[in-house]
Amino acid sequence: MKFKNISWLPAVLIMIIIFSFSAKPAEESAQSSQVIVEFVFNNYEKIKGQQFSEEERYVIYDLIHHMVRKSAHFIEYGALAAAVDLHLWVKRYKGFRLIFFSILISAIYAASDELHQLFVPGRSGELMDVLLDTAGATVGAFVFYTILSFYENYKKRKGVYNL
Numbered sequence: 001m002k003f004k005n006i007s008w009l010p011a012v013l014i015m016i017i018i019f020s021f022s023a024k025p026a027e028e029s030a031q032s033s034q035v036i037v038e039f040v041f042n043n044y045e046k047i048k049g050q051q052f053s054e055e056e057r058y059v060i061y062d063l064i065h066h067m068v069r070k071s072a073h074f075i076e077y078g079a080l081a082a083a084v085d086l087h088l089w090v091k092r093y094k095g096f097r098l099i100f101f102s103i104l105i106s107a108i109y110a111a112s113d114e115l116h117q118l119f120v121p122g123r124s125g126e127l128m129d130v131l132l133d134t135a136g137a138t139v140g141a142f143v144f145y146t147i148l149s150f151y152e153n154y155k156k157r158k159g160v161y162n163l
Contacts, residue, residue: 007090011083015109018076022113026122030065033072037065070132077133078140081106085144099141106137 024032041064045051052060084102093101110133114125 004090007087011080011087011105014076014080014083018080018109018113019116021072021076022117022123023120025120029123033065033068036068037061040064040068073129073132074136074139077106077110077136078143080109081137081140082144085141085148089148099145102141102144103134103137106141107134110134110137 021029021032041057041061044060044064081102084105085098088098088101107130110130113133114127114130116125117123118125
């Protein structure tokens with residue numbers, strides 16, 4: 001089977017993963033990031049070399065939890081845009097069209113995902129999350145495009161030397 005025929009699979013897989021995270025009720029969703037938050041918080045305490053008061057712990061823990069969850073949004077949609085870029089590149093999209101359509105598709109998916117969350121217990125759809133997701137998609141699309149440009153330039157140089 002040619003890669004051209006299955007190049008859309010990474011994007012669909014990432015969409016399924018995003019959907020499954022969004023389908024978790026609020027309580028379960030918060031608990032899924034708990035392990036990462038505790039790891040970061042414990043290492044933060046070690047680096048600072050101090051134990052925090054209960055009030056300080058709560059504030060710092062809450063801030064880390066917020067940052068972990070928002071970073072996950074950013075990273076998920078960066079990966080989605082890169083996967084969409086891959087498919088569009090295989091389909092011969094180049095330059096501006098490649099970047100624009102991968103960001104657009106990712107942004108539309110982000111909006112639909114936030115809409116989906118309106119129907120999940122304890123969750124809400126947030127415009128700020130759509131904007132954050134789109135920012136992540138923008139970075140992902142440009143990172144993929146930059147790597148792709150280096151790869152294509154390398155191929156051209158290698159082809160010249162092989163003459």
